[in-house]
Amino acid sequence: MALSRRTMVAILTAGSLSLVSVGVPALAQPTPAFSPLVASVVPGLDRAVRTGSLPGSQSVSVAVSLKLRNQSELDRLLADQAAGRAKYLTPQQFRDRFGPTQADVNRVTDYLRSRGLKVTGVSANRLAVDATGTADQLNAAFNTSLARWHDAGLGRDFTAADSTPKVPTTLSAVVSGVTGLDEHYVPQRRTAEVSGPKVGSGPGGGYTPSELRSAYGLAGLEADGSGQTLALFEYGKFDQANIDTFDHQYNLPTSPPVVKNIDGGNTDGDSAQAEVELDIEVAHAIAPKADLVVYTAPNTTSAEVDMWNALVADNVPVVSSSWGLCEYDRSLASMQAVDAVAKQAAAQGMTFFAPSGDAGAYDCERDANTQHAGDLAVDFPGSNPYVTSVGGTKLTLNTDGTRASETTWNQGGGWAGGGGQSMVFDKPLWQGGDGKRQVPDVSAAASGGEYSVYIQGAWGRNGGTSAASPLWAAYLTLINQRAGVLGKLRIGQLNPKLYALAGAAVNDVTVGDNRFYQAGAGFDMASGWGTPNGITLCDALLG
Incomplete structure (x- = not known):
């Protein structure tokens, strides 16, 4: 079953629990009424072929996501924080005010155990319960059936539930969705194909760290990341050599x-090594003395939720991800689960960056989604209002290494900086509050081949919005360092502050397009507000 664009909304229907009449001996435990978790429907199954049921004894891991409490109060708090009227929360304060109660968690864990599942963990914020079990046990617990599928367009086999998962109606007010039953589409890295002539003086022909810092005026910050922590959100490993x-x-x-x-870390070998090494090296180029932490997990929807929860539990000031999927390829439940944790990150004063994608305004192309390849689409998690979406530019330097010009990245062949309008998230108040969320928020150098990096044993050039994202994250890390020197709080939610400045302190990108949207003065859906502007934006954010 697949949801259309118009019906991509979570509906938990109400019902009542069946009762056994008083005084009548019960021969068996009553069967509970179930409510469908419509948001957990697997997207795109109509384009795949079911090849058979999953063996009943096969082990499967899931994450059951629970709903936030006091959401209207949380929304008010986030607005007050963005306006400087409220302090950031600690992870414990957030859990106690907005996380599910321990009693609600117990109801969920008791139910899972009653169905034979092993509860392997509960996130510190109580927003996720991890469990493992056999396919037969999961089928019974969620009143569905797990099957094997093949998607010829993607060229891969995967496991997915072939009917809408359900939970007992008594839990429908607590449970928002389940991830792990849907592995049709998995997050993709947003790294560009190398194209065009050499642009910098690095061994691979890309820009060196000093050229990147010079281009964006970072010397004026007099910061190197000392005393700051920057986290990278990854699905791969790296070679320290x-x-x-x-x-x-x-x-x-x-x-x-x-x-x-x-969740045991990534086990996919070196398939994503190039991405992880690119991210680390870009972060080192901009904030060389920051304490870098690489969070890595299996590339599954349940592990994604667990990694977000681990980051907010550690309260990392700045996080960069280089992974994403177009919104059409995500279940609504997985996006809702991330959204809840993204709100916690914002409430704690964390700043999260994610790429806008490398297919211009047609984000599904890079996911090999043939049905939606020609549709306007944006990349998640960058489309989430509590994440800063980073688009791409083509950067040109003067002979002295200073920034000469920037245009929106569109190198042909379908490669371009992502941008457009979300079909899921409403436009937040700081973005106008009418219609749907627009991305990107900012941009940076991304054109294929603008970064001189040493990856998998060789010098080369690389790019993409997955390089632009850690660049911005490292830049904000420098700003947080300067904030500490000045005795001020870290930046936290960047988007409301950035939009309040209305582009006054960034390098505006006014030339080019991303295959659909045209750049222009001020904000646009080709380049956002623009690119880093050293001490100018720093002073404006801290003023």
């Missing part, structure tokens, strides 16, 4: 990243 080669080439005073494995 490659990072060392990069750092030594540019005399960067860095230390090895700390690795935090979520």
